[in-house]
Amino acid sequence: MPPMLLKKKCNRCRKNYVKCSKRQGYVLCFDCQKPQLDVEIEDPKMKKLFDIPELMYRNNAFLCELKSKYIRFGSLSDKQIEVFKRIVKELSEEFGEEKKTINVQDIELHDRAY
Numbered sequence: 001m002p003p004m005l006l007k008k009k010c011n012r013c014r015k016n017y018v019k020c021s022k023r024q025g026y027v028l029c030f031d032c033q034k035p036q037l038d039v040e041i042e043d044p045k046m047k048k049l050f051d052i053p054e055l056m057y058r059n060n061a062f063l064c065e066l067k068s069k070y071i072r073f074g075s076l077s078d079k080q081i082e083v084f085k086r087i088v089k090e091l092s093e094e095f096g097e098e099k100k101t102i103n104v105q106d107i108e109l110h111d112r113a114y
Contacts, residue, residue, distance in 0.1 A: 030058045056091050
């Protein structure tokens, strides 16, 4: 069973809401965390790993957390890298399916607004 997610206000800006579990104490929205994530990465292997669309970072706080930990400590364990790749693969499949399912010709217009 997936954990129940709540919406809390960002602890830094107090404007944006962030989805998180009740155990998560200090939460940051993506806009507040973005300056920390925009640091240039020197290692070409890791640079390629973290070169994913910004939309994925916006939708998954765990990816932001792993990138910030790499920037802070300079390395990730093999399991962290494996999980990062798996989550990126799942998200890319999810976004790919959403793009395929939307078809403008299938949308029906009705007289009433719901």
